[in-house]
Amino acid sequence: MQHAIHPAYRPVVFRDRSADQAFLTRSTLTSDKTVVWEDGNTYPVFDVEISSASHPFYTGNARVMDTAGRVERFERRYGRAAARG
Template structure:
């Protein structure tokens, strides 16, 4: 393999900033900060806005479009007749 052309693939800590959930995996993501883990390792820190711990789809708090009060039907009732002209 050629030297100097491959990305820096290493262990990195991802932090969900919405709830403080941390997980460690291997990645090429660029990180500007470092974090000291509970076991004493110092790893690069990459901050996330959402993860599987806070995303509505995975937590079961996602709202379905069908259950939002019939918005599509209300729209069709109000404006469906004007488009036929």
């Protein structure tokens, strides 16, 4: 690797506000906000909207989409294919 061209790779905390969970990992991101972690050290913190703690795929809480309403709205907008025929 060339020296002085790569960003610093250090421990950071990613905090999921919606699930009230935090993860300590390593990243090159920088932040002005910090948090004191469970080990007593201070790390930069990044707030994220969604993570594995709150994503429906990982939690098993799938949302049911209103597909019937979407189809009806499409048919109102563009008409039925059989009516055009």
